[in-house]
Amino acid sequence: MADATPDWIDIGGIDDIPARGARTVRTGGKPVAVFRTADDEIFALIDRCPHRGGPLSEGIVSGKSVACPLHNWVIDLDGGQARAPDVGCAPAIAVKLVDRRIFLAADAFAEAPGPTAAERGQTA
Amino acid sequence: MDMHSPRRERLIVIGNGMAGMRTVAELLERAPARFDITVFGAEPHPNYNRILLSAVLAGEKSLDEIVINPRSWYEENGIDLIAGDPVVSLDAAAGVVRSAGGRALAYDRLLLATGSKPLAPPIPGLDLPGVCAFRDIADVETMIAAAQHGRRAVVIGGGLLGLEAAWGLKRRGMSVAVVHLMPTLMERQLDVAAAQLLQRDLDKRGIAFFTNGQTEEILGGERAEGVRLADGREVPADLVVLAIGIRPNIDLARKAGIDVNRGILVGDDLRTSDRRIFAVGECVEHNGQVFGLVAPLWEQARICAARLAGDDGAAYATPPLFTKLKITGVDVFSAGALAAADNADDEITFHDAKRGVYKKLVLRGDRLVGAVLYGDTADGSWYVQLMREGADIAALRDRLVFGQTAAGGDATVPAGIDIAAMAEDAQVCGCNGVSKGRICRTILDRNLTTLEDVRAHTKASASCGQCTGTVEAILVHIVGAEAAAATGREPALCPCTEHGHDAVRRAIGEQKLKSMAAVRAALGWKAADGCHKCRPALNYYLLCAWPGEYGDDPRSRFVNERVHANIQKDGTYSVVPRMWGGLTTPAELRAIADAAEKHRIPTVKVTGGQRIDLLGVRKEQLPAVWADLNRAGLVSGHAYAKGLRTVKTCVGSEWCRFGTQDSTGLGVRIEKMCWGSWTPHKVKLAVSGCPRNCAEATIKDLGVICVEAGYDIVVGGNGGVEVRVTDHLVRVASEADVLEHVGAFLQLYREEARYLERTAPWIARVGIDYVRQRIVADAPQRRALHRRFLHSQEFVQVDPWAERAERGVEAHEFAALGRAG
Ligand code: SRM
Ligand SMILES: Cc1cc2nc3c(=O)[nH]c(=O)nc-3n(C[C@H](O)[C@H](O)[C@H](O)COP(=O)(O)OP(=O)(O)OC[C@H]3O[C@@H](n4cnc5c(N)ncnc54)[C@H](O)[C@@H]3O)c2cc1C
Ligand code: SF4
Ligand code: FES
Numbered sequence: 001m002a003d004a005t006p007d008w009i010d011i012g013g014i015d016d017i018p019a020r021g022a023r024t025v026r027t028g029g030k031p032v033a034v035f036r037t038a039d040d041e042i043f044a045l046i047d048r049c050p051h052r053g054g055p056l057s058e059g060i061v062s063g064k065s066v067a068c069p070l071h072n073w074v075i076d077l078d079g080g081q082a083r084a085p086d087v088g089c090a091p092a093i094a095v096k097l098v099d100r101r102i103f104l105a106a107d108a109f110a111e112a113p114g115p116t117a118a119e120r121g122q123t124a
Numbered sequence: 125m126d127m128h129s130p131r132r133e134r135l136i137v138i139g140n141g142m143a144g145m146r147t148v149a150e151l152l153e154r155a156p157a158r159f160d161i162t163v164f165g166a167e168p169h170p171n172y173n174r175i176l177l178s179a180v181l182a183g184e185k186s187l188d189e190i191v192i193n194p195r196s197w198y199e200e201n202g203i204d205l206i207a208g209d210p211v212v213s214l215d216a217a218a219g220v221v222r223s224a225g226g227r228a229l230a231y232d233r234l235l236l237a238t239g240s241k242p243l244a245p246p247i248p249g250l251d252l253p254g255v256c257a258f259r260d261i262a263d264v265e266t267m268i269a270a271a272q273h274g275r276r277a278v279v280i281g282g283g284l285l286g287l288e289a290a291w292g293l294k295r296r297g298m299s300v301a302v303v304h305l306m307p308t309l310m311e312r313q314l315d316v317a318a319a320q321l322l323q324r325d326l327d328k329r330g331i332a333f334f335t336n337g338q339t340e341e342i343l344g345g346e347r348a349e350g351v352r353l354a355d356g357r358e359v360p361a362d363l364v365v366l367a368i369g370i371r372p373n374i375d376l377a378r379k380a381g382i383d384v385n386r387g388i389l390v391g392d393d394l395r396t397s398d399r400r401i402f403a404v405g406e407c408v409e410h411n412g413q414v415f416g417l418v419a420p421l422w423e424q425a426r427i428c429a430a431r432l433a434g435d436d437g438a439a440y441a442t443p444p445l446f447t448k449l450k451i452t453g454v455d456v457f458s459a460g461a462l463a464a465a466d467n468a469d470d471e472i473t474f475h476d477a478k479r480g481v482y483k484k485l486v487l488r489g490d491r492l493v494g495a496v497l498y499g500d501t502a503d504g505s506w507y508v509q510l511m512r513e514g515a516d517i518a519a520l521r522d523r524l525v526f527g528q529t530a531a532g533g534d535a536t537v538p539a540g541i542d543i544a545a546m547a548e549d550a551q552v553c554g555c556n557g558v559s560k561g562r563i564c565r566t567i568l569d570r571n572l573t574t575l576e577d578v579r580a581h582t583k584a585s586a587s588c589g590q591c592t593g594t595v596e597a598i599l600v601h602i603v604g605a606e607a608a609a610a611t612g613r614e615p616a617l618c619p620c621t622e623h624g625h626d627a628v629r630r631a632i633g634e635q636k637l638k639s640m641a642a643v644r645a646a647l648g649w650k651a652a653d654g655c656h657k658c659r660p661a662l663n664y665y666l667l668c669a670w671p672g673e674y675g676d677d678p679r680s681r682f683v684n685e686r687v688h689a690n691i692q693k694d695g696t697y698s699v700v701p702r703m704w705g706g707l708t709t710p711a712e713l714r715a716i717a718d719a720a721e722k723h724r725i726p727t728v729k730v731t732g733g734q735r736i737d738l739l740g741v742r743k744e745q746l747p748a749v750w751a752d753l754n755r756a757g758l759v760s761g762h763a764y765a766k767g768l769r770t771v772k773t774c775v776g777s778e779w780c781r782f783g784t785q786d787s788t789g790l791g792v793r794i795e796k797m798c799w800g801s802w803t804p805h806k807v808k809l810a811v812s813g814c815p816r817n818c819a820e821a822t823i824k825d826l827g828v829i830c831v832e833a834g835y836d837i838v839v840g841g842n843g844g845v846e847v848r849v850t851d852h853l854v855r856v857a858s859e860a861d862v863l864e865h866v867g868a869f870l871q872l873y874r875e876e877a878r879y880l881e882r883t884a885p886w887i888a889r890v891g892i893d894y895v896r897q898r899i900v901a902d903a904p905q906r907r908a909l910h911r912r913f914l915h916s917q918e919f920v921q922v923d924p925w926a927e928r929a930e931r932g933v934e935a936h937e938f939a940a941l942g943r944a945g
Binding site: 070 | 679
């Protein structure tokens with residue numbers, strides 16, 4: 001993990017995650033799910049479905065979304081919002097890809113960001 | 125506003141519901157610029173299709189899908205929508221309304237469309253949490269939430285609404301009882317015979333009934349715990365739903381001094397006693413009649429809009445009404461009179477108890493005045509048409525009860541629905557108030573070719589589905605049979621495609637498509653990756669079509685099949701080893717016990733499928749648990765697979781004093797032949813040693829019942845949500861014959877059923893005769909099917925646990941990527 005800057009933690013290579021798949025990262029607090037799309041984009045979310053806490057890392061990834069394995073809520077990987085009609089958010093973790101290595105923002109583990117009250121209260 | 129243009133008249137609508145917004149929509153078509161429109165709605169939602177709350181409750185539709193007018197519609201039409209702020213007072217003399225939020229607005233014209241309120245019985249306990257009505261989105265949300273935590277529901281009221289509520293809650297996994305005051309269900313829409321059939325069918329679906337039941341009290345301290353009936357019976361419940369009827373919502377009108385009786389009184393012009401105020405919908409009373417179905421409301425909306433637009437000739441008359449119960453798989457229809465009123469009337473009845481079909485027609489002279497249909501409602505809309513037109517049915521009388529096709533033998537009435545002869549303004553879809561003319565125009569304007577499109581653009585047949593046949597006939601009439609048939613009746617596989625399951629499978633075979641990307645490219649998928657609905661289906665279809673060639677895609681499998689264990693609600697997994705035919709040995713039991721202790725597995729349970737379940741295993745523990753089980757010869761039981769689950773057996777001739785054949789041994793041999801196969805949905809088999817049937821073979825996907833003379837093979841049973849008893853396929857003489865028929869049957873199911881369709885609904889769809897013809901009548905075909913089954917088995921009979929525990933297959937599944945924080 002020599003490349004890690006103080007703010008970013010190197011958690012592994014992109015090829016460690018299957019395309020259209022996910023792996024988990026153990027943290028001091030809540031587990032994090034790191035997703036890889038078919039076009040090699042990487043996203044990271046807290047591995048808890050906003051519905052009833054299902055492990056999103058076990059869901060089916062298509063496009064930029066994942067379907068929760070427990071009751072099939074569809075969550076946007078980019079931002080973690082549940083797709084309508086469901087409402088909720090799996091907090092997103094900043095992540096970046098440098099030379100096919102994956103870095104997670106270190107401050108994310110201090111305290112995971114939640115949705116703002118405004119975001120949560122938003123209706124159509 | 126531009127000072128120089130004449131001021132537009134101000135129209136205020138109170139009630140943002142189905143009748144009110146339909147009136148506004150009609151008005152915008154006739155006189156788009158006449159009014160400045162403000163709509164007050166007590167509910168915080170845009171206008172939605174209340175009828176479909178039943179479908180939302182049953183989990184068949186989402187709230188999004190039932191919105192009729194999205195907020196953008198109000199914006200585009202310059203309508204000021206004030207949702208979530210009810211009007212609390214009306215000053216008719218000053219022409220001003222006031223809302224709870226403190227708004228005071230003046231009107232030139234006012235439309236009251238306040239709908240109705242649920243009736244509440246005069247009993248204690250109504251205020252307890254856990255008691256709700258079935259009227260609006262908030263009620264449905266309450267019920268859905270209750271179904272997630274509670275187990276038991278009582279519905280008070282066995283009418284249309286109550287039964288739809290009961291069925292929705294049942295679908296959501298609750299155990300449901302219906303308390304009904306009258307001796308028979310839906311007594312206002314059904315005669316006694318039909319009501320009894322209905323009760324019998326719902327009873328079979330697991331809904332309990334307390335008829336002649338008068339609720340005296342809702343029990344409970346903190347929240348509802350049940351109900352007590354007048355005869356002393358108590359029914360426990362976590363949720364109590366009131367559905368005993370509705371009462372027009374007339375409070376505002378009455379306080380404002382407008383004439384009311386049961387409802388707000390209106391004339392044929394839909395004006396109230398105040399000339400500036402109109403009223404439509406369930407809040408009105410017209411000629412002594414109040415309303416509870418949408419069809420008359422559409423007519424009211426049309427007439428009221430015409431009046432508001434200045435057409436002084438438009439007059440309202442109530443159209444003939446019909447009802448249909450919206451419970452999937454239960455066909456109930458009724459229109460007009462339920463029974464002969466006097467000696468001048470005649471009844472024609474038809475009853476086929478075995479098929480569960482009942483029809484009653486009520487005739488007055490040579491006119492049809494009523495119809496009650498149960499079990500086969502296909503002709504409902506035709507009967508309504510005959511009633512609406514007041515058609516002379518003397519010439520059809522002898523065939524009338526057999527429906528339009530039979531009656532069509534007569535030269536005067538062509539077979540099928542005569543679209544050309546149908547009036548342009550004839551209402552086709554009663555639920556959504558769509559006329560033939562509107563459907564025709566939309567099809568032409570938008571170049572529509574499929575039923576789904578017509579539904580999406582016109583809403584015709586999108587609610588109760590009763591008029592689907594007519595809408596289809598209109599489509600065929602306009603675009604021709606080929607175009608309509610090309611896409612067919614089968615619903616699309618998922619939102620990524622227009623093609624249905626069967627069409628996709630045909631294309632895979634005919635065009636030799638051998639990868640998901642090839643299927644998606646050839647058939648024009650809308651999403652590059654597909655979605656979580658189509659990916660598992662395509663993966664299965666390819667696997668079935670190209671055994672040994674197509675490589676399984678783990679990323680398109682539901683987690684259970686990907687990791688070969690069942691995910692549980694807390695994210696841990698369960699492990700179920702195979703016990704061939706339910707047999708085990710002390711060594712196997714010892715290995716299971718050792719593994720459970722060593723890995724500290726919290727729960728060990730005997731399953732309903734004759735084997736042992738280890739529950740609460742963490743994902744990273746799985747390979748180690750499997751390795752220990754493998755060492756004792758135990759392999760995966762595929763308890764997670766859309767594939768072969770179990771072959772249950774009884775002790776049979778080896779031990780049992782009644783056993784006629786070696787049912788245990790045969791079960792093991794069948795399981796050895798079939799394990800590992802992937803199928804459209806899970807498959808469960810059983811072999812019983814005699815007709816006492818201790819292995820419950822008659823509710824399995826395939827069962828074998830041994831008899832002295834051989835083996836009866838039965839298929840298409842199900843013991844799950846909708847219990848279905850098997851159909852008899854054939855009796856054969858030897859075990860070899862059994863194996864051949866089992867292989868052939870499973871292969872036919874694998875090749876022809878749709879993904880996620882179990883054998884019971886599949887056979888209900890294609891008919892047992894078809895299956896008999898393919899498997900019993902045609903021996904060469906049966907052998908070919910059996911051979912194809914064995915061929916595909918060559919590639920799958922590898923224990924997935926061993927692959928993962930020993931050979932490190934998919935190792936990334938069972939370890940975290942890294943550590944952070
Ligand atoms: C473990 C077991 C309950 C038990 O402790 O006994 C069980 C557990 C589950 N059943 Fe079952 N069923 C079990 C026997 C049954 C039986 C009885 C039988 O197999 O003889 C039935 C009725 C028979 C039938 O299928 O016709 C049964 C009818 C269902 C159904 C309804 C299927 C239907 O077609 O209506 C579902 C839901 C589904 O598949 O969509 C279901 C679904 C489930 C699921 C997979 C729910 C889920 O999606 O998570 C449960 C998984 C729990 C787990 O991870 O272990 N389970 N389930 C039984 C495992 C048997 C085995 O050894 O493999
Ligand atoms: C679960 C269910 C299933 C049904 N199924 C069928 C069916 O299969 N077939 C059929 O024909 N009919 C069915 N119906 C009946 C049908 O939905 C009604 O006939 C129809 O919705 C009545 O329309 P409406 O506009 O008069 O009233 P609503 O649609 O109830 O609209 C009235 C609106 O006015 C609002 N309101 C009331 N007072 C005020 C106020 N003071 N200020 C502001 N807003 C106010 C209410 O909140 C409500 O939103 C069903 C009804 C339910 C509840
Ligand atoms: S094991 Fe079967 S019956 Fe029991 S709760 Fe789960 S799905 Fe329902
Ligand atoms: S926990 Fe994710 S959908 Fe229910």
